[in-house]
Amino acid sequence: MRFTSERRIDDGVGERAFTLGEIPGILWTPGSASAPAPLILLGHPGGLPAMYPRLVARARSCAAEGFAAATIELPWSGDRPRSAAAEQARADLRRALEAGEPVDDEIIDRLVLPLVDRAVPEWRATLDALLALPGIGGPVGYAGGVIGIGIRLAVVEPRIAAALLFAGSFVPRTLFEEARQVTVPLQVLLQWDDEGNDRQMALDLFDAFGSREKTLHANMGGHTGVPQFEGDAGNRFFARHLR
């Protein structure tokens, strides 16, 4: 892990850009911390430069609660090399959605599975590097982003102690099965009128998670309309499980 820039943003929050091999990422740390800060991994749908405003807002909210936060670029997104297969899968998805057709399982598999297969080990390697830094401690939470990555991480990465997931469709059947193996506490956000997500499938996925403690927060509005107060609710969820 190599730090490429460092600055202070509001409230004394430290922001450090890094690269881990070819993967760019950002680490935010609270202005003052007496003990190692629990770490929250911020997932997102890819494209760090475009996602930055939302991520930094979330990271500042985490820092206000004493949590460190970190994110990395997804494979084949942002400034990382493209994949012809991933581009093809995205184009096929777009075509199906624009035509108003049901999206074929085969397209979802091509879109999500290689991404999860590649991204999860990258997140784990990032975790190794982050937890070796002074001031960053376990336990670790995962918040948001591509739900498939969150599911797989929660299953295979024992350092993830709690996960806040954004309900989404486009969940391959195989990840649906992996959801049954998730046992960490979960908070799942569902936008009730999400134009791009099937409500019943999101409810079925919530039902499938194996966790004994899981809470669904369903709110009105479309995909990007998550109410501001859910940021606070997410922090309280992590405070219960990461302290």
Next chain:
Amino acid sequence: MRFTSERRIDDGVGERAFTLGEIPGILWTPGSASAPAPLILLGHPGGLPAMYPRLVARARSCAAEGFAAATIELPWSGDRPRSAAAEQARADLRRALEAGEPVDDEIIDRLVLPLVDRAVPEWRATLDALLALPGIGGPVGYAGGVIGIGIRLAVVEPRIAAALLFAGSFVPRTLFEEARQVTVPLQVLLQWDDEGNDRQMALDLFDAFGSREKTLHANMGGHTGVPQFEGDAGNRFFARHLR
């Protein structure tokens, strides 16, 4: 409104028993308040003496946030005179449930509609009396209890500014229609594995509410298994809307 007893419980919370005509009730007020305290009406399924431990716990949590809380006995429950028709409807419900039969709409109507018709004016009269007391101010929230009463109150009582409802089945069709007229902010609690409630019907009812801000909190477990942290989430919901 006649106060029949007064005492201090933990944290300086004041507890006053009262009667309003034949209706017994309890008012809890925070130990210290600089301004009139917003009031939260605590609904329950009837039988104040048996419900007291849960209600006083909820009231203390409200008082810790600076809210007053109040409850009254339901018609035909606790120490109030019985109704032969209500007893018959309860017996018919019990028989259907014990036989594992689907509960007929006609039984639900007989069970819930007269109760809502009678209880809602009683709650409103109680509200008149409570809001005339020094130290109790609007706006007012309604929390929990029989969902039918919460729906009707939210529709007809303009002083109700927000409602925290416990999702339940046994909602008469006519109250389902009234739910569409509810416009105040709502937080709805659903126990995912509630043995006495139909999950799909609870989701349909959530969908039906007309409120632009409505949030569903679904948690694992049966009817009485609402997690402790939902008390905190309820207070935060009311703090957003009653201050």
